[in-house]
Amino acid sequence: MLLRASGETMGDTPDLRAVNEGAAAAGGVAGGRALLTFTDAVIAQDAPAIQSARAELVRAVGAAGMVDAAAVIGNFERMNRIADAIGIPMDGPTAAVTLSIQEELGLRRFASASHSPDATRLQRLVGRFTRVLLPLVSRLMAQRH
Numbered sequence: 001m002l003l004r005a006s007g008e009t010m011g012d013t014p015d016l017r018a019v020n021e022g023a024a025a026a027g028g029v030a031g032g033r034a035l036l037t038f039t040d041a042v043i044a045q046d047a048p049a050i051q052s053a054r055a056e057l058v059r060a061v062g063a064a065g066m067v068d069a070a071a072v073i074g075n076f077e078r079m080n081r082i083a084d085a086i087g088i089p090m091d092g093p094t095a096a097v098t099l100s101i102q103e104e105l106g107l108r109r110f111a112s113a114s115h116s117p118d119a120t121r122l123q124r125l126v127g128r129f130t131r132v133l134l135p136l137v138s139r140l141m142a143q144r145h
Contacts (some may be wrong), residue, residue, distance in 0.1 A: 012122055016104050018035075033052070035057065037053045037071075038054060039069070043073075089115045089116040089117070093126075096127045097130045
């Protein structure tokens with residue numbers, strides 16, 4: 001949710017279909033195709049593909065951007081493995097704020113979703129409100145810096 005809002009604030013139009021469709025959807029962000037290709041290669045643990053995707057990513061976003069991308073992939077992989085192994089449910093506020101993304105990406109289809117109850121009516125209402133409010137707040141914050 002924050003990534004989409006911050007992307008919109010920066011003038012990008014993140015396309016969340018890229019999460020399910022991969023590099024073909026390009027993501028709607030600068031270097032999106034290279035980022036998705038790199039991410040897919042890392043997750044697949046395909047060493048030759050990683051090497052090629054890493055070089056492509058450096059050309060697209062620079063060496064520092066490639067390092068940032070690798071760090072984000074590693075961090076998310078770690079957090080997800082820990083949460084799934086323990087069976088941590090998503091807390092109510094996070095569920096509410098991310099509801100539109102969960103639905104858009106069909107995340108309830110994954111086994112780990114069974115750890116979290118379905119959204120309540122209140123969470124659905126808060127989720128709709130947050131989807132409208134968060135980009136506005138993000139733009140205001142960006143203007144102050």
